[in-house]
């Protein structure tokens with residue numbers, strides 16, 4: 043059996059998107075890892091399964107899988123891509139996407155960009171989660187030059203580290219060590235960020251289960267929230283520059299985080315039996 047997919051990306055954060063609304067696609071972790079192989083498979087930062095929603099308030103359910111086969115609770119860039127894809131078939135310009143972390147409201151704009159309400163930033167230590175009670179504005183866990191992080195859960199765990207120059211940090215060296223630090227029982231996405239203006243921040247990311255990526259939407263939300271919590275920017279709106287481009291982040295007074303940015307479709311393809319290990323789906 044073969045599986046049709048679309049390759050999409052948000053700021054170079056790339057996704058294999060499979061529409062499983064009419065036919066279940068029960069991929070094993072081994073198959074996910076094989077599809078994610080950038081030489082022998084397709085390659086992706088996340089594999090996205092669009093499934094029927096369990097919640098009647100939602101238009102679709104979105105499952106998020108990392109290239110190491112693990113499942114994630116949030117993916118901001120993929121949420122924009124999926125909203126734009128599913129939204130093409132609707133007359134309205136607003137839709138609701140269900141994830142394992144909750145319902146996300148999305149708005150499609152005339153210029154092709156999409157805004158997602160990523161839900162409330164969760165800031166208590168149990169919500170991140172971290173291993174022991176602490177002030178999530180000053181984390182005790184460190185690795186090399188990365189210390190004094192700010193933890194934010196955006197449906198997935200993030201640890202943001204403000205540094206003088208985000209370009210200078212060897213993320214390949216320190217990212218994996220902090221991702222798997224015992225202080226983060228569910229592992230964590232690791233961000234480095236430097237303030238570049240009164241309401242702008244440059245960030246780079248080591249994604250849990252994926253490694254360095256060009257962009258991370260939930261990471262940009264976490265960086266925006268962390269910068270506001272630390273008083274490093276003015277107001278509640280932050281322009282976040284990632285390797286792949288710019289996201290507009292707003293942390294509303296009610297705690298919800300809005301993220302706006304572009305989406306793109308690269309190509310359509312078919313996953314064949316060789317790649318899927320000959321397993322029937």
Ligand SMILES: N[C@@H](CCC[C@H](N)C(=O)O)C(=O)O
Pocket residue numbers: 055087088106108113114115116117118119120198199231249250251252257258259260261
């Ligand atoms: N690329 C994403 C985040 C994907 C999930 C992350 N790797 C995790 O395991 O939490 C985004 O745009 O938010």
